[in-house]
Amino acid sequence: MSDTNENETDLAKKLKAAGKKVEKAKTERQARAVKGGHLNATFTQIATELGFEQEEKSGFIKVTSPGRTAKLYVAKKGGRVDLSFGLEYIGIKQITEEEAKQRHLGKVRGQLDFDASDECVVEAFRQALKFIAESPLANVRAPRPAKPAEEPEATTESLLLEGEDTVVTEEPESAVG
Secondary structure (H helix, E strand, O other), rough: HHHHHHHHHHHHHHHHHHHHHHHHHHHHHHOOOOOOHHHHHHHHHHHHHHOEEEEOOOOOEEEEOOOOOOOOEEEOOOOOOOEEEOOOOOOOEEOOOOHHHHOOOOOOOOOEOOOOOOOHHHHHHHHHHHHHHHHHHHOOOOOOOOOOOOOOOOOOOHHHHHHOOOOOOOOOOOHHO
């Protein structure tokens, strides 16, 4: 019976050690910082101080200004801020329409460059907000390509209006032999 108690004690110790290993790995995984993730609180604070609206989406926080079409999205996990407009400034990467299409970014035309210093990234964020608030271009929607007009089907009336001399009519079904 003592062998059984020793085996149970050893098993309990192993389980406890395994549980501690799992908890340690989980904590380390959570502690791994996403590049620029530590700046999210700063971004939120700046946007709030400047009076911008913030709306939580699934993985992003949408930052907008009333009456403006330009917006930016701050990733909740950090390390990514997408701009719906292009802005030439240090700390902002320009994204062409083709690049956005290849990377499945939709209407994104710029992103903050988290390879730059924190000060540079924060200043780029401020400049993006300033653009949204002040630029007349931040309130302009891109024109949508016009859809080709469909030609209406020709009717008896339209044929007559176009100057046709003859009109084709269908014979009643009873007359068809």
